[in-house]
Amino acid sequence: xxxxxxxxxxxxxxxxxxxxxxxxxxxxxxxxxxxxxxxxxxxxxxxxxxxxxxxxxxxxxxxxxxxxxxxxxxxxxxxxxxxxxxxxxxxxxxxxxxxxxxxxxxxxxxxxxxxxxxxxxxxxxxxxxxxxxxxxxxxxxxxxxxxxxxxxxxxxxxxxxxxxxxxxxxxxxxxxxxxxxxxxxxxxxxxxxx
Numbered sequence: 001x002x003x004x005x006x007x008x009x010x011x012x013x014x015x016x017x018x019x020x021x022x023x024x025x026x027x028x029x030x031x032x033x034x035x036x037x038x039x040x041x042x043x044x045x046x047x048x049x050x051x052x053x054x055x056x057x058x059x060x061x062x063x064x065x066x067x068x069x070x071x072x073x074x075x076x077x078x079x080x081x082x083x084x085x086x087x088x089x090x091x092x093x094x095x096x097x098x099x100x101x102x103x104x105x106x107x108x109x110x111x112x113x114x115x116x117x118x119x120x121x122x123x124x125x126x127x128x129x130x131x132x133x134x135x136x137x138x139x140x141x142x143x144x145x146x147x148x149x150x151x152x153x154x155x156x157x158x159x160x161x162x163x164x165x166x167x168x169x170x171x172x173x174x175x176x177x178x179x180x181x182x183x184x185x186x187x188x189x190x191x192x193x194x
Contacts, residue, residue: 024056031059039082050122051085053159057126058084061133068136071145088125099128111154123157130156 024032032052036042043051059080068074083091104124108114115123134150141149155162 024052028056028059035080035084041085054087054122054125054129055080055085056159057129057133061129061136064133064136064140067145068139071140071143073139073143074136087121088128089121098132099124107152107156113157126159127157 032055035055041051062078062080062084065074065078069077104127107127113123130150131152134152134156137146137150140146
């Protein structure tokens, strides 16, 4: 039992040494800060990551749509507006959520997804924005502007920082590592992630 508590304490110490915060290219992080300032937005630390990931999903959709515009496949450009980091229920524009309850429930059932109410709202918002982006991206593919397509899969409701292996792609950084040998001795070391 003591070994388990010691191991748990070591993991807590290792986790607290890891710098949690927003991840991304410095230019995108700067855009995020400019966006928040322009729209007079500020968030608690716990909500910041949530809103940033919604912003990234919206940003990707805007970029894809504007590629269509640049190739004369749609008649208008899109811009990031005050709703870029909003949850679906916060957007009062009719048709903001293009995914029906039935479609969302089918997606979750197909991929075995279960979320708390708050997570469900967040994941559905990401999913809805990506489905919208995928529809625009399909036009780029069909017009030979890009050589690959996007489609709904088990990761469609994930953020840009999440990936197939345990849901998180960790960027290159220094990570604390705790190892436990056969005698139960814990060793903390720092390793450079490749």
